[in-house]
Amino acid sequence: MSFSIANLLSQHRTDKFDLHEHYLNAQMVRVLKTIGYDRNYQRAVGQYLYDENDNEYLDLLSGFGVYAFGRNHPTIINALKEVLSLEMPDLVQLDVSILSGLLAKEILTTTPDNLERVFFCNSGTEAVEAAIKFARYATKRNRIICCDHAYHGLTMGALSLNGEQIFRDGFGPLLLDCGSVPFNDLAALDKALCNRDVAAFVVEPIQGKGVNIPSDDYLPEVERLCKKYGTLFVADEIQTGLGRTGKFWAIEHWNVKPDMICMAKALSGGFVPVGAVAMTQQIMDSVFNRMDRAVVHGSTFSKNNMAMAAGLACLEVVRTEKLVENSAIIGADIINRLNALTGQFEFLKEARGKGSMIAIEFKSPSSLSLKAAWVMLEAANKGLFCQMITIPLFKEHRILTQVAGHGMNVVKLLPPLILTQKDRDHIISAFTKTIADTHQVPGSIWELGKNLASHALKAKQAKSS
Numbered sequence: 001m002s003f004s005i006a007n008l009l010s011q012h013r014t015d016k017f018d019l020h021e022h023y024l025n026a027q028m029v030r031v032l033k034t035i036g037y038d039r040n041y042q043r044a045v046g047q048y049l050y051d052e053n054d055n056e057y058l059d060l061l062s063g064f065g066v067y068a069f070g071r072n073h074p075t076i077i078n079a080l081k082e083v084l085s086l087e088m089p090d091l092v093q094l095d096v097s098i099l100s101g102l103l104a105k106e107i108l109t110t111t112p113d114n115l116e117r118v119f120f121c122n123s124g125t126e127a128v129e130a131a132i133k134f135a136r137y138a139t140k141r142n143r144i145i146c147c148d149h150a151y152h153g154l155t156m157g158a159l160s161l162n163g164e165q166i167f168r169d170g171f172g173p174l175l176l177d178c179g180s181v182p183f184n185d186l187a188a189l190d191k192a193l194c195n196r197d198v199a200a201f202v203v204e205p206i207q208g209k210g211v212n213i214p215s216d217d218y219l220p221e222v223e224r225l226c227k228k229y230g231t232l233f234v235a236d237e238i239q240t241g242l243g244r245t246g247k248f249w250a251i252e253h254w255n256v257k258p259d260m261i262c263m264a265k266a267l268s269g270g271f272v273p274v275g276a277v278a279m280t281q282q283i284m285d286s287v288f289n290r291m292d293r294a295v296v297h298g299s300t301f302s303k304n305n306m307a308m309a310a311g312l313a314c315l316e317v318v319r320t321e322k323l324v325e326n327s328a329i330i331g332a333d334i335i336n337r338l339n340a341l342t343g344q345f346e347f348l349k350e351a352r353g354k355g356s357m358i359a360i361e362f363k364s365p366s367s368l369s370l371k372a373a374w375v376m377l378e379a380a381n382k383g384l385f386c387q388m389i390t391i392p393l394f395k396e397h398r399i400l401t402q403v404a405g406h407g408m409n410v411v412k413l414l415p416p417l418i419l420t421q422k423d424r425d426h427i428i429s430a431f432t433k434t435i436a437d438t439h440q441v442p443g444s445i446w447e448l449g450k451n452l453a454s455h456a457l458k459a460k461q462a463k464s465s
């Protein structure tokens with residue numbers, strides 16, 4: 001019988017958890033089974049996932065943002081099929097490719113006019129690595145500054161700019177010459193840059209961990225301070241880019257012009273790993289400054305035809321389906337309707353966000369019985385309350401969401417930018433019901449809470465013994 005993926009899938013329909021337990025990361029399987037997320041998804045279309053019983057799940061995680069335009073988008077699939085059927089030359093290496101040239105040109109029609117060159121790579125973290133190396137080479141300085149709670153990826157250089165201890169612990173020593181400043185703190189940034197020894201300040205326009213939105217003067221002042229001290233301003237738009245925040249790039253909310261923009265995730269519609277850095281011509285020319293340095297930074301698979309074709313198709317989809325505008329409408333609707341519930345629910349602090357990058361934050365309640373329950377959870381593990389929201393949303397309402405980071409009571413939504421009114425109504429009614437249930441103490445949701453707390457305490461004890 002000839003080789004067939006469809007045959008393999010039908011022979012191994014229920015084997016994925018065993019395979020992962022035996023050959024990949026068994027802890028991931030433990031997590032999924034513990035929280036009841038161990039589903040056998042069989043199909044995915046647009047904003048929906050389907051299990052073996054054809055139950056429909058609304059995906060508000062979008063593969064950490066890569067499926068901004070929905071899963072299995074037909075325009076992107078067609079572009080990829082065309083590439084395969086055309087038997088194109090790919091990765092010749094001692095050559096340059098047409099599709100990468102076309103995609104670079106298209107990307108630069110979306111970025112501020114000071115950016116005139118593009119470097120391609122295979123992921124978000126690789127884009128950040130490139131930005132670090134290029135900034136060092138272009139400025140002849142070593143030091144890189146990032147923000148507390150930043151997330152820029154998990155390879156060594158990007159990890160050195162990671163503001164969360166849990167990702168860094170045990171992997172050191174990391175890059176020595178890195179520092180961090182609080183997000184949205186201009187005085188701290190001024191102090192960090194004023195010695196004129198910093199190559200780059202790398203910042204997410206809206207921080208992904210927690211969905212932290214800066215004050216209106218922050219990024220314009222960042223741009224001014226970076227210019228003043230000769231530091232390159234690098235905007236990490238890996239999560240916020242391509243319409244996610246209701247503008248094509250999040251920097252457009254503040255009208256700033258960084259020296260580099262890192263992008264990845266949605267750029268290939270989730271089909272092919274891809275990353276890119278848009279930069280000034282001066283930076284590109286300073287790194288690739290002689291013929292013997294023409295390949296001084298790069299990666300074997302970067303600029304591959306599948307990634308480039310998917311990128312071109314994605315930009316077409318964003319334009320023709322008006323997804324930037326959609327993102328703003330979808331987000332405003334969800335945020336406004338959730339905020340209207342704050343008076344009704346003590347645990348609900350606020351919904352915030354820009355476009356379809358949304359945080360729903362919870363807080364300690366004022367009434368005594370609820371407060372005691374909250375304190376019990378917080379004592380076991382800070383941020384545990386959020387799982388009492390995300391788990392019932394998934395199990396009872398088939399809505400897939402995530403917590404926004406470690407140790408915070410924030411649920412995060414990164415929905416595909418194509419949600420319908422019906423999807424939004426479903427989200428609001430599911431949140432309303434789930435949050436209402438958390439206000440019933442004792443109640444079934446607090447049984448889950450006690451279970452979570454007991455797991456968290458056991459994990460803490462195991463760690464300290």
Ligand SMILES: Cc1ncc(COP(=O)(O)O)c(C=O)c1O
Pocket residue numbers: 064123124125126128151152153154204208236237238239240264265
């Ligand atoms: C802002 C930001 N930067 C960088 C990265 C790393 O991207 P990747 O996972 O593709 O390496 C991420 C991933 O979540 C991100 O959100």
